[in-house]
Amino acid sequence: MQVMKTIICLLTACALSLAGNQPAWAEPIAEEKGLQIAARVNDRPIYYHQIKANVERTLAKYKRLGAAKVSDDVRKQVQKDEINRQVDMELLVQAGEKLKQTDLEKKMEALLSLKSPQGSTSAKKDESKEKEMREQLRRNLLAESYLIQRGIQDVRVPEEDLKRFYKDNSAKFTVPEAVKASHIMITVNKKATPEEIAQANAKIVKVREEVLQGKKSFEELAKEHSSGDSASKGGDLGYINPQFMPPEFDKVAFQLKVGEVSDVVKTKFGFHVIKVFDKKPSRVQEFAEVKGLLEKFLLNQYQERKRTEIAMELRRDARIEVSLK
CATH class of the missing domain: 1.10.4030 (Triger factor/SurA peptide-binding fold)
Structure with missing residues (x-):
């Protein structure tokens, strides 16, 4: 960053x-x-x-x-x-x-x-x-x-000027919290009919059940069912900061515990199931x-x-x- x-x-x-x-x-x-x-x-x-x-x-x-x-x-x-x-x-x-x-x-x-x-x-x-x-x-x-x-x-x-500037502006060196998350997304077209939306919702609910059963890994299921660029990477989004994803996604992702799988989350892109693999708290970078x-x-x-x-x-x-x- x-x-x-x-x-x-x-x-x-x-x-x-x-x-x-x-x-x-x-x-x-x-x-x-x-x-x-x-x-x-x-x-x-x-x-x-x-x-x-x-x-x-x-x-x-x-x-x-x-x-x-x-x-x-x-x-x-x-x-x-x-x-x-x-x-x-x-x-x-x-x-x-x-x-x-x-x-x-x-x-x-x-x-x-x-x-x-x-x-x-x-x-x-x-x-x-x-x-x-x-x-x-x-x-x-x-x-x-x-x-x-x-x-x-x-x-x-x-050196003393560098340290003084660092001390006086420490807030500017704050690295926001981050989560390492993956998701499975079923996209919904903006002009989708109520029936199409219901079908997408039913599909993501079924995929989530498969995730919880554990017969296949989250990565495998993402490659099979997910849409978007992350699908080929097993849904891996890497470490994301707040506001990288839609607010509905952020609200859930940053509250999940490591290893936890979310309920179905609806955003402007469609329906998501999120899993968090790691979390990094917000911190102030060291002077060095x-x-x-x-x-x-x-x-x-x-x-x-x-x-x-x-x-x-x-x-x-x-x-x-x-x-x-």
Whole structure:
């Protein structure tokens, strides 16, 4: 079971986690006439259309979370945040350019070879896409190189911080109770007639009687009579947690004792007979079990904090003009 989910999306294997969580825009750096400028970083423009996609994506998340309407104030704040992210990225790119790397092109070609489109029917479209990808990779590699030079890969999470986080968030490391169960299921079609439902019920009652008689094992009877994917495995569902199966199934399965066979249980899928083979109580995972996961989770946060500190340092000596308010 996954106890935590980290949301680090890498555009390339080269650590967008180092270059920032937002995808870098892939546009020529030369100023273009007639385009709205959102900001300038040391006289280099950031255009509005280069931030628009991320702004709209963030606003869409608000709507998915239930916001009926996004206010102008919220839109302006999202736009401001995105401009700041792009300014930070531009500062890192410019700092990376000053390193005068000799192997940048080689790195780009290696990554592009992994991303070459296959079976495309439009050469012109492919050319445009490759140009965009090259610029995006160039920027990411430049920013990454500078961050590495500044020691972002040397960031470590102290053991005491890991233990403190574990202690403060122990509830998040709870593994729910589980039962190892098998079932025999006689399916019932949603449009089944009362007669068909009665026939299915009569069949499962008869199968349950055979289970209790013990002439054949539960596994054998499941293979003979059960429906669904588990039938070929003798009805074995493995260890299941609450809410894996329908609530009527859960209510019975988690109350059964090991070795006990249930009465007939009706769910939206049909009729079931359940047998429990083992039970595991709910428990909190030990620190040693989750230490590796915690380290990855917190390391991303610590690296992002250092990235922010580096960007703030670069801002002090930069000329930044924000045109879009």
